[in-house]
Amino acid sequence: MATKSGKVINLAMVGCGGMGGAHLSGYEELWRKGEKRFRIVATVDEVEEQAQAFASRIKQNMGWEVATYKNIDQLLNHQDNLDGADICSPHGLHHVLACQLMEGGVNVLVEKPIGITVKASKKIIATAKKCKKVAATAEQCRRSLGQRTIHWAFNQSGMMGAPRFWFAVSANWQDPAQIPNWHWRVDRRLGGCGMVMDSGAHWVDTMRYWFGEVDSVYARVEQVDKRPHRKGEQLVNDAREDFWTSIFNFRSGVIGTWSWTIAAPGKGFTQLTLSGQKGTLVDSDIFHPAAFQARGECQLVDGTSYSMPKLQQLYLETLSKKQQNHLFPYGITNGTHLELWDFIDALSTGRKVEIDAEEGLRSKAVSEAIYESGVAGQVVKVAEVLSGKVNAYQRDVDKYWKL
Secondary structure (H helix, E strand, O other), X not given: OOXXXXXXXXXXXXXXXXXXXXXXXXXXXXXXXXXXXXXXXXXEOOOHHHHHHHHHHHHHHHOOOOEEEOOHHHHHHHOOOOOEEEEOOOHHHHHHHHHHHHHOOOEEEEEOOOOOOHHHHHHHHHHHHHHOOOEEEEOOHHHOHHHHHHHHHHHOOOOOOOEEEEEEEEEOEOOOOOOOEOOHHHOHHHHOOOOOOOOHHHHHHHHHXXXXXXXXXXXXXXXXXXXXXXXXXXXXXXXXXXXXXXEEEEOOOOEEEEXXXXXXXXXXXXXXXXXXXOEEEEEOOOOOOOOXXXXXXXXXXXXXXXXXXXXXXXXXXXXXXXXXXXXXXXXXXXXXXXXXXXXXXXXXXXXXXXXXXXXXXXXXXXXXXXXXXXXXXXXXXXXHHHHOOOOOOOHHHHHHOOO
């Protein structure tokens, strides 16, 4: 496929750790496939060796020199030709870095969750509007072939009938005696908290993509086992939950049940079941369903069954060549690579991104509603979390960041 039309944009990679490496692999894949409308001109990380390692890798695999910086001030002072920045930092820095970059004239793609709290996410949105810049959420899962297929099965094909309910359950064991090294995710001020809003951010975006907006949430969230981490010679307590169970009431009438724990010793299990009026889909991942592998199957009430690869084939057959080229450019189906392409294409052509910061905020509010319900011990309206009326769980983090 020939390179698509549009201007070439200059990008900076901000945060050169683990997720940054996944993004860099995506840029390399896009370049190999023929996407030539971007240049990564700078890498930024307070650990200079990491920024330099990324720069060396870009030079080796894509063929040009890259400047390296320790912080955003250095970047903005020395790079006056930036169009966009890809932010892969700890969650607590998302709003800090995004706002600084947009105020410096740079569009941003921010890893999920868009902000560490609802207020932090709103600050990103307000700054984007003030500065007239793009603020996109790097949400990978809904862009994958598997998730597009399930959306089609429930919302366009008619084969599943009206959605009714879903059950996402995972019960497994992680021995608290196995003390890992400290990581920023342990600190609520940097990580926000645990899997509800970490990998769970993918599932929240997914459920909204498939079934629409959530009206209310009722949840219980616990830390059953103390899980200390080593930070140098210190033992630091892990703030994250190791159990939750939650019920979602969707505006459409769909009911969802989401339960997860790593405090269940012995034989574990994980299953996702999605039911409509005419059948049920099953998978075995409650955070990234159908995003990375064509697992599971669909079984209809009349006895017809489809493997996920077959269901994906049926979906692809409904798409025109133009639709396929837009959803899966260059034949790419990896969600991370596609989120990067969406940002590049949007900046290059001037169109809207698929998942902007406001869309990220709506998912963020559902994650926070789980925590807020756990604190309140009662049903919580997502709209009240979104408005800031309900924020008891987030209040101390907001205070730390002066939000």
